[in-house]
Amino acid sequence: MEVIKGGGNINNKAKKELAEKLFIEDGLTAKDISSMIGISEQTLSRWRKEGNWENKRNEFLAAPHKIKEVLMKELKSIATGEGSTIDADALAKVSKVIESLSSRTSVQVIFSVLKEFDNWMSDQEPKMAIAFLEWHRRFLQHRINQEE
The missing domain is CATH 1.10.10 (Arc Repressor Mutant, subunit A)
Incomplete structure (x- = not known):
């Protein structure tokens, strides 16, 4: 600089x-x-x-792109024989938590998908679409309760 x-x-x-x-x-x-x-x-x-x-x-520093950059530097360090500079166990635990959080679909996304499905299903099989509505409502309530 x-x-x-x-x-x-x-x-x-x-x-x-x-x-x-x-x-x-x-x-x-x-x-x-x-x-x-x-x-x-x-x-x-x-x-x-x-x-x-x-x-x-x-x-x-906590942004995914920055974490990836740190991990790539760590990988290079290990690959060149310099050894590890971070706690691998702690990293594995944090990685697992991040993965579980990022793999969880939000209630808003689920609601949008179910709404789109219900609209499509009502054109295909109106009676079946009505039957699904109750199950969709129950599932959404279940997911809301899990987030509380």
């Missing part, structure tokens, strides 16, 4: 946006960022607090 000497010709808003990106996405330290864009660490600290950058950084 190139140093903006003396702050360059960019305004404070642009500096703040750049600093936020460097902190959240690139993981640079406050000291590095402040020297790169020509601001004091105190100004950067104020911007971090005002913009809630810590939470944004944590959310960014």
Whole structure:
């Protein structure tokens, strides 16, 4: 990354946006960022607090694409014989939880699919469609109860 000497010709808003990106996405330290864009660490600290950058950084690091990037680096490290840098058991547990959460279909999606099915079924077999309605209602109630 190139140093903006003396702050360059960019305004404070642009500096703040750049600093936020460097902190959240690139993981640079406050000291590095402040020297790169020509601001004091105190100004950067104020911007971090005002913009809630810590939470944004944590959310960014927990994003699926970022987790995949970390795992790919870990795989490369293991493949080149450098050894593991993360706890594989903990990773397996977290992965299992993420998989179970992402494989669960939301009640809203189920409702939409059943509604579409009911509309289609009413054109095919109206009496059968009416019979399915009660079962669909019961299933939706079951799933709602599971989420509570």
